[in-house]
Amino acid sequence: MSIPSQLNRTLGLRLAIIVVMGNIIGSGVYKKVAPMAAELHSPGWVLICWLLGGIITLMGALSNAEIASMLADTGGEYAYYKKIYGRFFSFLYGWSNFAAIKTAAVASIAYVFAQSLHSIVHLPPLLASWADMNIAGVFYPFAGFNVKLTAIVLVLILTWINTTGLKTGAGLSTVLMLLVLAGITLIVVLGLSSPEANVPTVFHLETTNAAPVTMSAVFTAMLAAFWAYEGWNSVGMLGGEIKNPHRNVPLSITIGLLLVITLYFLVNMTYLSVLSTPNMEQVHASNNTIAAVEAVKVFAGSTGVFLISLLILVTTLGCTHATILSNARTYYAMAKEKVFFSKVARLNAAKVPGNALWCQGIWACLLVLSGTFDQLTDMLIFAAFIYYGATTLGVFILRKKMPDAPRPYKVWGYPIVPALFIIFCVLLVGNTLIERPREAGIGLTLILLGVPFYWWFRRRKE
Numbered sequence: 001m002s003i004p005s006q007l008n009r010t011l012g013l014r015l016a017i018i019v020v021m022g023n024i025i026g027s028g029v030y031k032k033v034a035p036m037a038a039e040l041h042s043p044g045w046v047l048i049c050w051l052l053g054g055i056i057t058l059m060g061a062l063s064n065a066e067i068a069s070m071l072a073d074t075g076g077e078y079a080y081y082k083k084i085y086g087r088f089f090s091f092l093y094g095w096s097n098f099a100a101i102k103t104a105a106v107a108s109i110a111y112v113f114a115q116s117l118h119s120i121v122h123l124p125p126l127l128a129s130w131a132d133m134n135i136a137g138v139f140y141p142f143a144g145f146n147v148k149l150t151a152i153v154l155v156l157i158l159t160w161i162n163t164t165g166l167k168t169g170a171g172l173s174t175v176l177m178l179l180v181l182a183g184i185t186l187i188v189v190l191g192l193s194s195p196e197a198n199v200p201t202v203f204h205l206e207t208t209n210a211a212p213v214t215m216s217a218v219f220t221a222m223l224a225a226f227w228a229y230e231g232w233n234s235v236g237m238l239g240g241e242i243k244n245p246h247r248n249v250p251l252s253i254t255i256g257l258l259l260v261i262t263l264y265f266l267v268n269m270t271y272l273s274v275l276s277t278p279n280m281e282q283v284h285a286s287n288n289t290i291a292a293v294e295a296v297k298v299f300a301g302s303t304g305v306f307l308i309s310l311l312i313l314v315t316t317l318g319c320t321h322a323t324i325l326s327n328a329r330t331y332y333a334m335a336k337e338k339v340f341f342s343k344v345a346r347l348n349a350a351k352v353p354g355n356a357l358w359c360q361g362i363w364a365c366l367l368v369l370s371g372t373f374d375q376l377t378d379m380l381i382f383a384a385f386i387y388y389g390a391t392t393l394g395v396f397i398l399r400k401k402m403p404d405a406p407r408p409y410k411v412w413g414y415p416i417v418p419a420l421f422i423i424f425c426v427l428l429v430g431n432t433l434i435e436r437p438r439e440a441g442i443g444l445t446l447i448l449l450g451v452p453f454y455w456w457f458r459r460r461k462e
Helices: 013-024 033-040 044-069 077-084 087-120 145-162 165-191 197-202 213-231 230-237 244-276 277-288 291-336 353-372 372-399 416-435 436-450 450-461
Strands: none
Touching: 013 165, 013 230, 013 291, 033 044, 033 213, 033 244, 033 277, 033 291, 033 416, 044 077, 044 197, 044 213, 044 244, 044 277, 044 372, 077 087, 077 213, 077 291, 077 372, 087 213, 087 291, 087 353, 087 372, 087 450, 145 213, 145 353, 165 244, 165 416, 197 277, 213 244, 213 372, 213 416, 230 416, 244 277, 244 291, 244 353, 291 353, 372 416, 372 436, 416 436, 436 450
């Protein structure tokens, strides 16, 4: 059987929206309200940060959509950056996705899946005597190894499923997303209508420690919110497999993100209405509990805990799957241009980049061993916002470089909306360097490792 050399355009608008939502809705909707409450000490400020995070993400998405409508192609931003900044910056973005952003997202979500499974079916401890082994006092690869091994097995199974064909992967995403939406909607309806819900209190801005909320605390809390919104741009990486991509890529990003913002606000309002801020702070301090599980326990008891644990399993399964499905296409596009490992450029008999999927999966498994959930998510959000800012800056650059190019979609509120988003990206990156220096340092190190690799790939190409 001959091996195909071109990707198939098989995804329409509906499936593209599913891919967007599937890449976004993962662990953050269940876990991140607790660290936000611990940082802000106020339910009203937590909701403000969820809304601010969504609005700011939408600003970036609208800016991204203008570029996607012009330049839609396999690889997403990797393809866009070649036109905007040149091949070196384009490579550095693709490398960062591989080293620190998208593979870390796969690892993080799979980790929460494994934690949720452990809460339902107790996993026996593995290599417990090795738990204190560490690298530089930062990485503890064998701590909680039973959970980490489960996450690794999940990544490998989902990688294999995605090598069997795009339609198979997209179909699984659709089924899982419908289950997730139904489950979260049920939480909102039952939670807000329960006698335990105290909805008016969720809008209080007073803090439990009587201290004012600082701008730094808001930015740090929004790191958690941005993790929950992360993944909205992944559909752009499937540009070569989407029908009418110049229309459907920007439209799917905008529709999908608006739906997620609405859902997140309602479900977090539900959590905060049944769990007080001090209780949320205790959940965060425990490290072994999930905010959504504790909230559902209040109004639905042990049956509710079991059902939401199943929902978290389905959600994280779906998000891990969607993240694996979309992001390997960037490494495939890089390898086709001989700036990544050459075997990654091959499609398999199912017309999907099988080698790229396995390369991504193996590195994600190593990242599972490298750190905790919060370490991974803070690192990848720091790295991601460097490039989100760069993409938005590209709107201004392309308006000047290519003023007459067809633009099926133009960013709403230009130039104010993209300018505000760029300013925010600069502030977020700077605040993370100050407040989370370890995570920022690890992210920068992994990004800069791409520089020697770029020259190595270029020398091999020549």
